[in-house]
Amino acid sequence: MPAKQKLRFSRLVLPKQDPKNYKQIEMQTLKVGIWINVLMGICGWVGYVFASSYALALDGSLCVISAVSFIIALYITRDRDVKSDEYPFGIYSIENVYALLQGILLIAITVYAIFQGAENILHFVRGNRTEAEPLKLIPLLIYTIAMVFACAGVWLYYRRQSNKTGGESPILKSETVAAYMDTFVTVGTGIALILMALIPADSSLSFLNYIGDSIIVIIISLFLLPPPIRVVTHSFFSLIGRTTQNKSLKRRTEAVIKSHLDSSFSLRKLLIFHIGSSYEVDVTISPIQDSEMNIFRFRETRNSLEKELQKLFPNLILQLFLE
Template identity: 35%
Template structure:
């Protein structure tokens, strides 16, 4: 397979993701062991999921464009499936953490013994994780911008790193703030369940992120039309403009996207095929040339309506 800019960019970014998320996972687990904070266990688990999913994503970049007898149009649906399952995994971690920490809060309220949090190690962890996570989110977004935001894999990495970064920042700020709360005062309970309260609140706030990934991936796998209205308009304008230059009118134009692969269907009447067949051959080349300036994989079909 030739070195396509999109694939090269994805592979470079995902290799960075694998290393960074593995470091963050172990950092979260170690800090959880030192501090006893369930919030940091959540953070470490989320980073480990991102580490595993990045390995899968790297493999996908190497095979998605390979055409075979079994997969004549490539394996681009794997990108959407990857995004779908990644969203489900992140959603599962968030829901599991919410329910676990709600149980911790209820247990404390009922008088169950709850160990006091050790805040010290959290300060160093928070600063390091926020810098790494938000730095990764910016890096992925910049890499995706280089390929005109056509990489669904990098879009998923950007959102998941943003979730992880915001989660780390909020957890750190909240837990460090607990250090200044009088343990014998009315808010002294925060020294015992402050992290659980933070996890529940942040878990609920972060639920829309994986939900959005799941919704978009499911839409693509079901063969839905292109959801980006601006991109749909740009494709429509480009195609109709080139057809108009040759005095050709189309009956209908459909655009769909699966992963980083676009399928565009342009419908014509029988008369157009009869009298403009030579022009259609040439204009198809022009349309593909124009669309591929900002997209790596485009399949254009001219059909009889």
């Protein structure tokens, strides 16, 4: 066999670790998340009406986006591992598509909030003060107390559910990021707006009672941009086939392969691709001496690798190449 010729020896689909439990965690989280976000979205817009704070409208918008995305994610989670003649290994890559689109949407909402806040400030500076309404303390106080505890609890719940999957679910990762953003907005804007609403009308800082929420929206939006940008970047590179950049995972995988590879073979190349909540591991091996090539040893090595790699990856597509 020529040295540079590569022959696909076999392709194995390895069952993921506790597939029913893994999928059940995601489905349960998404169903709970739909109702939570609908309720919080309504509260945000009601708070906007009664407290005259655009920042609460942003908070409500983020919740509505999460509720809609959860519905879409439910269908993705249900169907991603359904195999067919057209998709013999499932459609795990659709999870990356979902995370990519949701990340773009979050970025768009955040950028829009920045421009909207800047526009409100510009109107106020130009003297259009009839359009601006002062912040109302009591509705802000009620909303902040209620929503701070609610948002923090939801974010911690999503993070715990994501950790139960070993942090391997792009859907739960993106939703945890969205919940984090919502918590950040609620806590920051709630506390700051209450302080601004307490400013006396005859104070030199009384202008903050009119445009303070716009200033807060701009500042917080700038801090909120990095998480969805990271989600979009990771999802995009996964879709175009970049290998995983997790060096620790690659070292552990390589150590497992080398320790369970029969002495008659040597490891030539290892590539790891993160596709949705699954991993594709491409392993290229070659016999040390062609005359000692033994199919029975290869099968034993394959079975050993299958058993050990299942401990590292929740769902795995393993490709073995013989060089």
